[in-house]
Amino acid sequence: MNIFENYLNKIKVAVDQLSKKNLIILPDNLSSLSVDTPPQNIKADISTNISMILSKINKKSPMALGEIIKKKLLEDVNISAIEIVKPGFLNITLKSTIWNELIKNINENPYQYGVNINSRKKNYLIEFVSANPTGPLHVGHCRGAILGDVISNILIFNKHKVFKEYYVNDYGNQIINFTKSVYLRCRELLFKEKFPTDPDLYPGDYVIQIAKNILKDNPKINYKNFDEISNLLSSLAVKESLQLIKENLNKLGIKHDNFQSETELVEKNEVHNVINKLSKKNFIYKGRIKAPKNQNKTDWIEREQLLFRSTDFGDDKDRALQKGDNSWTYFASDVAYHNFKLERKFDKLINILGADHAGYIKRITSSVDALSGEKNKLICKVSQLVKLIKDGKPFKMSKRKGDYITVEDLVGEVGKDATRFIMLSRTSDVELDFDFAKVKEKSKDNPLYYVQYCYARISSVFRNLNKNINDEVNIKNYDFNYSADEIKIIKKISQWPLIIEISSNKLEPHRIPIYLYELASEFHSYWNMGKDDENKRFINNEKKISDEKILFLKSISNVIKSGMNIIGVDTPESM
């Protein structure tokens, strides 16, 4: 039940009826019509801009139009009063029956409350993380991983289908260097050869462990000639590091539905096929890329090469598909990968990218546009950098020194829940400060515990009454008189479907932790009123609780639990 949506529709019907009686003129569409909560200082329950948006076409002042619409709307039995306020807002006060209706709705179907029933159900593919399989995940990967996971959860909450995929970049130079590193570690272990200091190699200790695992499982391989065993060793090494990555993701509570190998697509000739497909549509040509102006590129080699016309779709320049040695560029195989996504007939594709890949968005969306003939088939979300702060100072990670924080370190130190909650609490396109000290702190400085504490307090009420918070409550007549302080919280609860709708439409999960924090805040405030006013306490002097208070508490705890489930964070009953 979404009160705002209900009244949006009611207002549409009302003005439609007025227009049929020739009392007002309606524009072609009412897309700018809004129905939402008025600011704090206004006492009404809902507010609409209807008379302002009709003002121009009717050549009447919003105040005058407001009078006509007000009269019509007052026919609604649930409206008790309407005030017209300059510059022309209609502020509507509802009868308390509406809050009972809302409470009833939540209690009868707690896990459906907030689901956007009207949106068309779609089939999504979301690609996220996709870190190179050359080692465990570090903190930088973490934010995008959580973002992708929670966007999936929001869509699933709204009854969409979601397929979560990880693209494994197991093809190209990085993998060759990684395989070499593993090879050299094997030789180090077998023949006591010193591991060289080459900037292209991967020096991390985990490579030693990977080498040990491979040696143990494959004792018969001849480790004397790299070229002979490179293909086999490569697949073994990638398998090992994927195992590490999966363990990392598991610690964060993330599980992909599929790990798609890049090599597999190359070997199946998918790159060739997709380039043929694009050639037929005339998006491929042989040409040259000029060096960028005013940039000192002394080593620029201009040469004839296979290019994709991404400029047709608004990109700065056309993009190379083949390297100098005629092997495919990363972009070429990624186009093949996206073609493979399209072949699986998803309605929408979502990519979660790191900030350093933002410049890549134009060309990949161009390729999807070209292949699908649709616009906005692929939506890319960027997750900005995480600035780590340790001991009050920024912490710089350095791969060469082996001085970087892995997901394992992070989750081990601050925990899965705190990591997820904090990583989500800002819009994804803003840099995020991640202060270890603050995230670990168990106080109001840490919003996670603040919200969890709210749930735990509600649980404690049920515990004290020897009841279970999860037990069903059967009520016949919902005709309670909630106090103004209670209605304030119920109103906050009424906004939950709105939060879900916006988060879902904009793929912006950060609104959920922020909302939950606000809801928890109002609850804590109410709780403390119980110190002065016995009527505000949940358990009365006879050690009992009224039905209206039970329902009130359950409505809050249900929304908190729904929200925390979406974020992927626990709601302990005691802390």
Place this chain on the structure above:
RNA sequence: GCGCUUGUAGCUCAAUUGGAUAGAGCGCCUGACUUCGGAUCAGGAGGUUCUGGGUUCAACUCCUAGCAGGCGCACCA
């Protein structure tokens, strides 16, 4: 140089996507524990929303020109 992105209270950030007097937390000041859990709460101080121009009933939000920070810029992935 070009592209993307950010700029809001001393600090870290919100703002129902164009709505009314721009809101929270931290920090600072003053207060509340014979209590259903103080991991909490009540109150106070703190603003030219980076700057200029434009669009309209209405701009933190949209357009435009700047300023400042971040990221990226073929033959890496």
